[in-house]
Each structure stands twice: as structure tokens, then as C-alpha cells.
Amino acid sequence: MTKKEKQALSESDICDLFITPAIKAAGWDQFTQIRREVTLTPGPVIVRGNMSSRNKKKKKFADYVLSWKSGVPVAVVEAKDNKHTVSQGMQQALGYAEILQVPSAFSSNGDAFASHNKAPIDEEIECEIPLDAFPPPAELWQRYKIYRNIADTEETLVVQPYYEDASGKEPRYYQTDAINRVVEAIAKGRKRLLLVMATGTGKTYTTFQIIWRLWKAKAVKRVLFLVDRNFLADQTLVNDFKPFGSVMTKIKNRTIDPAYQIYLGLYQALTGPTEADKAFKTVSPDFFDLVVIDECHRGSAAEDSAWREILDYYANAIQIGLTATPKETEYVSNITYFGEPVYTYSLKQGIEDGFLAPYKVVRIDIDKDLYGWTPPPGMTDDLGNAIEQREYNQQDMDRILILNQRTKLVAKRVMDLLRATDPFAKTIIFCEDIDHAERMRKAIVNAAGKLAIENPKYVMRITGDSPEGKAELDNFSDPESRFPVIVTTSELLTTGVDVKTCKLIVIDKTIRSLIIFKQIVGRGTRIDEEFKKYYFTIMDFKKATEHFRDPDFDGEPVVIYEPDGNDDPVPPDPPSDGDSGENGDEEEGVRKFYVSGVEVSIVAERVEYIGADGKLVTESYIDYTRKQIRQEYASLNDFLTRWQAAKKKDAILNELAEYGIKFELLAKEVGKDYDAFDLICHIAYAQPPLTRKERANNVKKRNYFTKYGEQARAVLYALLDKYADEGLSTIESPRVLRLRPFDAMGTPMEIIQNVFGGKARYEYALQELEDALFSQEQSA
Template identity: 55%
Template sequence: MSSVNKKALSETDIISKFIMPAVKEAGWDDMTQIRQEVKLRDGKVVVRGMVAARKKVKSADIVLYHKPSIPLAVIEAKANKHEVGKGMQQGLDYAKLLDVPFVFASNGDGFIFHDKTSPQRLETEIRLEDFPTPAQLWAKYCAYKGYKDSQLPIITQDYYDDGSGKSPRYYQLQAINKTVEAVSSGKDRILLVMATGTGKTYTAFQIIWRLWKAKAKKRILFLADRNVLVDQTRINDFQPFGQAMTKIMGRKVDPAYEVHLALYQALTGPDESQKAYKQVDPDFFDLIVIDECHRGSASEESAWREILEYFNTATQIGLTATPKETDEVSNIDYFGDPVYMYSLKEGIEDGFLAPYKVVRVDLDIDLQGWRPTKGLIDKHGHEVDDRIYNQKDFDRTLVIDERTQLVAETITNYLKRTDPLAKTIVFCNDIDHAERMRRALINCNPEQYAKNDKYVMKITGDDAVGKAQLDNFINPKRTYPVIATTSELMTTGVDAKTCKLVVLDQNIQSMTKFKQIIGRGTRIDDKFGKLWFTILDFKKATELFADERFDGIPEKVISTRPSDINDDDSDFDDIIEGHVSEDEETPSSNETDFNSGDREFDFPEDDGSPQTGWDDEEETTVTKYHVNGVAVKKVGERVQYYDEDGKLVTESFKDYTKKTLTKSFASLDEFIKRWNSSERKQAIIDELESEGIIWEVLEAEVGKELDPFDMICHVVFDQPPLTRKERANNVKKRNYFNKYSEMAQAVLNELLNKYSDEGVEALESKDALKTGKVVEFGRPIEIAKKGFGGKKEYEAAIAELEKAIYDTTPDKSA
């Protein structure tokens, strides 16, 4: 290799000619221990208007593994023109995602070795021939982790691989490995916190598979509280367990199986005869995985908790997207601090979860309140109490038909402007509200209803016909139903990948419930074009996005009554207003329906009966009034976007572009210098798109079809813009083509016209000489040779033409 000019080699050449040979020479097996171009993130989706673009992400050059389930090291390469450690910071970023202690950076001359297991000397330079062997790195890794020999058979058990190429994402692998490590070390209460849509069930499957295959756990129970969750798990992620798996049915635990899936409600009940779990000994299960453990298993009084306490010798793993912390319910108190957390914000930043835009709609009566005329009689013959009703009352204690109608019209108009067949979930206050909203939406969409009478369906716990359509609603291949009105049933456990619109017309005070509802839209489905979703908010629920608890572990929340608080204690204003009843939607043991007589149990939701509330010490029954003839108007509509800091902001795309690009280019001169020095302008355009710059949206907002160069100069640096046509005409005015032959002049003039119509990509395209009138001059190779003297001369002419197009000096011909 001594004759090779390293400085002239590309990064790819450096990897193939120097780095990979050094790694293989050290004994690493490229079939099982080496992966190249490891893509760890999908690329964040940036949304503006009705257009979305993914930011481009880089891949880790090389990742080294002990086994596919255990990454050990990252190698980041750079071309030889760079210093040997140039890629270290990039490599450290990948190492953090993979949770590995070893990073190597190289330019082909040697390696900089970053070793977290040696804190006294973190980074050293080593020769190519001194690259560590697999045994050396594994020994250092085990010592760093503190593994005992007894743990290794469990820790080194591979995850399930179906041969399709699917493997756990980086955060799933971290969750799996940290959980398996915890179990191998003897920990028996483990909590995993992963945002909705990030694959908790798949992660749970891989954890169970590794522990089961390693024979560390022999009888496993997977617990859920919704029948749909159990069936989805059995049919999808847990399918590889095959004949070793069963669903507990008819209140009978069959000891012939090793993996048991069950509803809590099928195992227990208020009567001793219903406690099916007592058919087996307390040590029957040695592993229990609790899905959605925030909802009830953490409550000491719940029927669910009694199952966990009966099998208290089993290792118990809780899965949740929304940790629950109140004075009465705490899954952290029960399971301990999470061994791993992956948040909604992280999921959106990585491009695994869909970002959202929020359309907040304010109605006049919601903002101003409404007071009935004296002696007003409602539709049912009741005299309406004379007081001011506000947003919290509507559809809870007071129904106004015109408000329901206006909400339905707003939903309909939004769908008509965007996509009338976009899957939509409308969250209502109760079943009665969901039924009225269903009727209003049908009346607003007669054309769609005529095409299919399932265009709008009420999907609630009390309606067998609606519940039967749930599978069709969540199936991306089924067009209908399009709109689902609901109250509680669809808040969790509904894997609606293609849901593009979430409508909030429900009073949501619980952060847990809010996270669950938002989670209905956060799944991405590239195949069906679902990259983002919209939240249409009529009840100010999205103000919860600003709550610091939204994307993390909540602080302890104390539930109390006004009578428990001193009148002069202003710190409890929010409690008095009812903003912190975190546990309001947690089902208690006596809410579970044990009377249906078979194995199909689901929590019932609000049945539309009169609501109960409290005032001082006394609980009172609240009557629901129903009126019409009230004028209701929209007084405002505001659009907000999820920004790069994970916050909702109200800003134009021009503002977003300016804020984003001033981070890359401090001045106009810096941008122009970078643009002019680039061999291919399209490379810069692609780079800007990877930062989330969506040219179509920018053009629509600016109102002009500008070249990206002028768009940036105008939007970011406030320069007067020139259109592509104006730039092309300026070149022609300068008699620019006179120095070329007649044929070359004709070709360049035609290409300049193509630039004027299509942009700089038309000049730089490999097919530039194969389209339009240019083809009349012959094949590309003939044009280059006859018109310019050869391929290199043609490329030089194009580069010079681009320079003339973007010449920023004053026009001398003017």
C-alpha cells in the first residue's frame, strides 16, 4: 500500500483499504461481529403546511459486536486529508445511542482509541496493527459492566431473528439489554418507560425470548387489561413462541404451556371463585410482564395488584408510556426507578415517531361563557339552572346543539381541505357526546355517507356494532370507517398507524390520559404516507404540552379537596380549579366488568349517565341540560408546530428557515462563499432539505418561484430576490456565450433556458444533454466532444455558466 496516495483517497477507500483489513487482522469476523453503515436514526420529520420532509441522517461507519445482541464499539472513519481523530465526536454520539464504552476514530494512518473503561486515560493513539482483538474488548467490557460468570449465559443469549433483516432499534436494544442485565443480576422489580408507538410489545417479546431461551425463566405470564392488546400481542409480536404459548381463556390456567397471555380480568374478580390465578401455586410463574402498568397494577387496592402479590417470587417487569405518580398510585414506588426511558421527544427527534401540528380552535361561548335566560326550559322539560356555564361544562353538564354542530362542521371542513379519507379519532366527553357527534358528522358529510355508511362510526365500549369496526378502523388497508367518535375506549391499546387527525373535544386534565390520546397519532407508516398528524383542539387540552411533566417522569401529584386547604394558600389554585386529578381515569377494582360470563372483558367507559362531582365535603349529582337556539361562533384559529426544541411554536415557515439557517451561515458573505465554492449546487440544496427546508412551502409563503440561492438570500438575509428568469436574462445581456463555438453557444443557451424553467438541477443532471432541444445536436458524448472539446471541457463550461448565473457583482451592462 506504500505506493497509494492516501490523501487522494475517499473515506470509503480508507475504510476498505486500511481500516477493515486492520480490524479483520485482529480477529474480528465480518459475518457476525462487524456491521458497516449502521443507520441508528430514521431522520426527524419536519412539517410545515401540508408538506413534510425527513432530515437526512448519517450512519455509523462501523459497529463491532460481541454477538448481534451486544454492541461493543463504534469506528468512525474520515478521509486521510483529515487529522486521525477527526471523527471522534461523531463516533461518541453513536456510542451514546448504542451504550458502548469503546470508540475508534481513524483516517487510515492509525486509530484514536476512546476507552471509557480507562477513565485515567480516556483517549490514546494506537497503530493500525495494534487494533484490539475481540477477546480483549469483551474482557474489558465485562469488567466495565461488572458481570459475574453466572450472568453471562443470560446476557449473551441472542435476540430472536426471523431472517428478514429486522433487528431491534438502538433504543429497543438498550431497553432489552438493560432489562436482561437487571434480571441476570437478581433484580425482581423492573420498570421500562417507552413512548407510545416505540414498540414496547416487541421489546417485551425480545426480553422474554432471551430469558426463555437462556432457560433463566421457564413459565411466563404476559398481563394486559384490554382484550385487543392481548390478541394483537399473540398474533403479532409473540407469534414466534408458537405452540409454547396460550391465551388464558375461560378462567383456566393450563400448566402444559410455558408462555401465558391473559387479561387481568380473566384471572381475578371480586368473588373468591373468580380468582383463577389461585389454581396454581404462587411460584408457578417465574416471570410476569405487565403491559400498560400505569393504569391499575400500581394501586395497592386494585384487584390487579393482588395477582402480582400472589406471584411475588416472580420477576415482574412493568411496561408503560406514562408513569403514574399520585399520592395513591405510584408504579415507581412499586417497580423502582426505570431501568431505561425513551421519550416522545426522543422518538420524534430520531424520526421514529410522527411530529404533530396543532390547530387550536376557540369558540366564543367557550371563552366568554354562556348564561341562560331566566326560566329557560331545556329539551327535556327541565329548567336550566341560572349560572354562567363555561368550557368545562359543555357536553358534561350542558349540551348546546349549535356547539356540537360547529365542531362537526370545523372537522368536516378541515378534512375537505386536506384529505376527506384521513383516519380521524374524535375524543368526546362521554358516550352520549360521542353519539351526538356521530350524528352531527354524518349530517355534515352526506356525500361521503352515501358512498359508505360506515364513513363515521361511534366506537365505544357500550356499542357492539361500533366495537366490531375497530379492527377495520386501525387496518391501513381498509378505507372505512374514516371517522371514529369515542370517549375512553380508544385512548390506549389502539394501534392506529394511519391516524392523521386527532380531535380533542374532551376536558382532559390527566397528563396520563393526554399522553395516551396523543399517542394515537404518533405512529409512522411510510408505506401509507403517514409521516405526521394534526391535533384539532377545541378544549385547550394542548396547553398540557407546555407542562414539564409532558415528556418525563411526573413529580408526585397530591389529590385533595378545597375543604382540606386553607383559604389563604394561593399555591393550591390549580388544585381548586381541578387541574391535577391525575388518577381520575384509572379503573378501580370494582369498575371491572365481571358479569359478561365469558372471557372477553374490557373496561367499560362512561355510559352517559349523570356525572358526579364534589363541593366541599358532599358529593352531588349533576344534571345534564340540553338546549338549542344558541348562537355559537368561531373567534380564533391558531396553528402551531412542533419545533426542534420539542416545543409548540406559532411561527411562519420563513421564520423557521431563517432561524435554522443562521445556525449554519453567520452572514450573507459566508453563504455566498459556500455556494460559489461548491462543485455541485444540488449538494447544498440537498443538505438544506436535510435540515428540514421544504422549498414548496417556502415558495407558497414567499409567493414567488425563486431559485434556492435567491430564496435563502431573500428569506434569511433580507436581500431583494431575483427570479430564475431574471438571472438567466442577466447572463444573456452580458454576451456571455460569444467566447464559445456556435454549437457550444446553442447548447449552453438551451441549458440556460432549462435552468430558467426548472432550476439548477437541470444543469447538473446527468441527463442534461438527453432532454429538450439539446438532443438535436447528437448524443451527449458527441456534444461534449464537438461543442466543447471533451467531457472535462464541457463540465468546466457548466461550472463557469453557474458562476455567471450567481454572479453577485453589479451588472456592468445596466
């Protein structure tokens, strides 16, 4: 094959004819070790206004991922067509190697391989090797072992395969990284491990794969998975851990039956205040080989906690702590107990990759919160109690001072947003306490009107003291169940509850704790494509979202030797009692004043979105579109040159759509009669737009097509009318000649052959028509 012929081949052809055969010839098995076109990340979801779309430009997929026999990835290969140099894909390959945490990266254009080795011994880091000299599996596995510092004695455990289910579900890249890092650390003899993964990233599935590999390799025999919510144990039993089947049990009645190997336990069922309650002591300290503590930020690391008592008893076991929000204070430290995290996958990274839902923030300021309120001298509340004479501010609202009009205002604003978007979007409203949650429930019922009348479970209060509310928790979590739609709560839904389709989180609660704030945000971070949930909204009435500006919001966990803030003049958040999640409706000793008749109003409201740097920005959909278009085409001239050169204009529109730009959304903002060309020129380069009809009429006036025969002119004028009515995509579609009025002129083949004299001439005439539509004269 000549160089010219080779350069005419597509990238896919280069892979099939040169790269894949070279890798197979080196001893790599096509079915078990070579994976083609592996999607690593789907690309982040972009949110502007009430619309969302994926930025596919940021999608990451590797042309090849090469794995050792057990499925452990060891190398990536980036392919390019032969118009590129051998090493032109190396930077991409290195990026994918970083994601997969592998030492070997290769690039090829079908002539040779460029090789990068992160674990060199007596060789160059980067070099070029012939096509027939690709490294065999054993060589790259040895390189991986050096890179990961894996000893020969540790290899058996490290290469234990994953569980493969019938559906073909595979761990995502970060789950694979997490599993491998934990298994490798245990193989080295480490006994305390901390795994930090953001809410919604699949901690339980990741944990299942870790336990499966350790159990199958016989590195552990008996495993205890500890949770602090009963429904978490039940969910785990029937979902992620189901493959363990008959060897698995849930600990009940404070009895540990020695007949099983995998145990799911509620820590409240294993311990208690008296010695008789301490069921964990009914077996020997060496009974369990592995103890996994879910949501370990909720107190397991505190030296005087019930969980620590269990951990200390099983001190000889391997212990893994799972958390989305490491708790680090003077008194409680996950890191001090478990050590530095063996792996961390943050909320920011999850959103950037596109595995987690981004958020938009609606910040609302209420006048009495912002400016404060002082009662007139001698004023009494609704119960006749004298109101303490002082200024009440935002932190007092619904803790000490209850303004009924304020509660109604918040409820009305929530319902206004839902009615404008989706009245049946699953919503959680976080309130100060149980009393506030009940008052908010009532206010939502009144604001919802007909919606609440038609279904009494449209809004429910789910708090620790309400069995009726807690009974609806499963229905609220179930995407298939429409009701309840709105839930008011104070503490119960901050953690652990998996509501994949939650689209709105309302915060009317003072939140000083960064950890609690992260847990609340975590209620909305899951993406559910089946139910079209790609993002969520945070409606903030109490400035809680100021935590997003905290540099530690999504930073690495560190041990902070500072007081917990017990001298804070603001009353503390109501404490959690573990399973119920709430411990009462009032803080001890706090007197509340209920006041009707004081008018309140919204004085400021702004909407913010996640920017490219992960920080919140105030930006419209048009602003976002302008940035992306200018990123692709720096000037109007650059765009026009590319547009005029393109045989199919749709190709350019598809390229821009990869950024998450939807032209139908832009048309709603600018005008529905403008085509994509004018939307681009107007939004990105401030050009005055012309409607499709104006462009079509201008072409007709200039008699561009007098050189064509009568029938051809009739087809071209009909195409202009189609463009005016429906846009450019319609006339570029190969199906257009099947539509009216063309169907009356003959079949598509008859029109192309008999009227224009063949496909090439028809395509030339269509190109000439488009050139006339978008000529510089038209745009001037």
C-alpha cells in the same frame, strides 16, 4: 503509499484499506461481530404547514459497531478520511457510545486509533494506539463487563442471543438498550422491574425479545403476559409473540392448562369478585417464573386492585411492568412497587430520534368557552327545563351545558381541515361522554355531506355501549381499510388501540389528567412510511394541549405524595371499567341542559409546531427555512462565496435538503417562477428575487457567449431557455442533452465532442453560463 496519496483517499477507502483490516487482524469476525454504517436514528421529521420532511442532518449512524459473540454491542468506531487527525471523530464516537450505552469509543483516520475507555482500571481514559494494536474482542468484552458491573456468574444469561427472524428485523438501539438493561438486572437477581417506553416504540416486541432470551437461557420456564384488553392479547399472539409457536397459549374459560410454557392472559379472565372467579389460584404460586404486566399504569400497582392480587399471589416470580405513562400518586405508585425504571425511552426522545411522529397543534377558542355564557332569566332548555342561572364556562360545555350550535361548529371545523388536507385521514375525536360522542357523530355526518352519504361508515361512534361501533375497531386500525375514517369516542380509544395511520386527533374533552393526555397523544405517535404518515395534527377545542407546557409532560417519573384531586370542583372523567373502556354516558347526579339557537363562533385560532428544543413554537415553513440556511451560511456573502465556488450547484441544494428543506414547498410560498438560488437569497437574506426567466434574459442581453461558435451559442441559449422553464437541476443533469431541442442538434456525445471540443470544455462552458446567471451584477 505517500501521505499525499493517502490524503487523496475517501473515507470509505480509508475504512476498506486500513481500519477494517486492523480490526479484523485483532480477532474480530467480519460477519458476526463487525457491523458497518449502522443507522442508529433516521433523523427527526420536520413539520411546517401541511408538509413534512426528515432533517437528515440529525440522522445518526455509526461507521462501525462492534459486538460480542451474542450480538451485545460493546464498542463504536468513527472513521474519518486522512485529511483529519486521528482523534477528530472522537466526539462523534462518544455520542454514539452514549446512545448504545457502551464503554469503548474509537476514532481513526487510517494512521492510528484514538481510544476512549469509560471503564478504566489502571490506564488512561483516552489515549492513542497504533493501527496494529486494536484491542481484541475478549478485552473489550471485559471492559464492557466492568462498565455494566456484570459478574462472571451472570455472563451466561447476559450473552443469550436475540431471536432473529427471516426478514432480518433487528431491535432498534433503544430496544437493544432496554432488553440488555432488563436481562442484566434479572441476571443480578432483581425481581421487580419497570420498563418505561413511549407509545409506538415497540414495547411488545421489546418484551418478546426479553422473554425469548430468558426462556432460551432456561432462566425462566413458564411465563404469564398479562393484558387488560382482549384485542391486545390477540394482537400479541399472532404478531410479536408468534415465534413461540406451539408452547404458547391464550388463557380461556378461566382455565390455566399446565401443558404450555408461554401464557397470554386477560386479567379479567383470571380474577373476579368471588373466590370461584380467581382462576389464577388454580395453579401453585410457583407455577410462573416470570409475570409481565402490560400497560401497568392502568391500576396494577394499586394495593387493592385485581392485578395486585395476581401479582401478590405469584410473588416469587420475576415481575416486569410495562408502561408509557407511569402512574404516581398518593394512592398508586408503579415506582413504589416495581422500583425505579430500569430503562426509560420518552416521547420527546423518540420524536428527536425520528422514530416517532411529531405533531402540530391547532388551538381553537370558541367565544362561549372563552368568555362564558349566562342564560337570560327564566330561560328553559329544549326539553322545557329551567336552566340554572349562572355563568357556564368551557369546563361545563358538553358536560352540563350542551349548545347544539357549538357541536355543529366543531364538526364543521374538523371537516374543513380534513377537506383542506385529506378527507380520508384517520381521525379520532375525543368527547366528554357517550352522549357527546353520539351527538358529535351526527354533526360530523351532516358536515361531511356527500362523503357520509356515499359510505355510511365514514364516521362511526366507538364506545363501550356500542357493539356496532366496537365491531369496526379492527377496520379503523387497519391501514388497508379505508372506513371508518372518523371515529368519535370518549374513553375507549385513549389507550391500547394501535392506529398507525391516525393523522388527526380532535380533543373536545376536558382533560385534567396528564396521564390521560399522554395516552391520547400516543394514539398518533406512530410513523407509517408505507402509507406516508410522518406526523399528526392535534386539534384542541378545550385547552388540553396546555399540558405540553407542563415540565412533567415528558419528564422522569417520580413518586408524588399528593391527593388525587378528589376535591376538584370539576366533575371527574368517566371511570374505565377495564375491557369496555366506558362505564356509562353520564356522571351520576349531573343534570344536563340541551340548548339550541344560541350562536357560537371561533374567536381565535393558532398553529404551533415542535421546535428544536422540543417545545411548541409558532413558526412558518419560511421561518424554519431561514433559520436552517443561516445556520449553514451566517451571511449572504458566505452563501454567495460557497455558491460561486461549487462546480455543481445541486450539491449545495442537496446539503440544504438534508435539513428537511424542500424548495418546491418554498416555491409555493414565494412564487413558482423562482429558482432555489433566489428563494434562498430572498428568504434568508431579504434580497429581492429575480425569476428564472428574468435571469436568463439578462444573460442573453449581455452577449456573454460571443466567443463561442454558432452551434455552441445555440446550445448555450437552449440551456438558458431550459433553465427559465425548468430550473437549475435540469441543466446540470447529464441527461439534459437527450431532451428537446438538443436531440435535434445531435447525440450528447456529438454535441460535447464536435461542438465544444470535449467534456472538459463543455463543463467549462456550462460553469461559465451558471456564473453569468448568478453574477453579482444580476443579483444587485
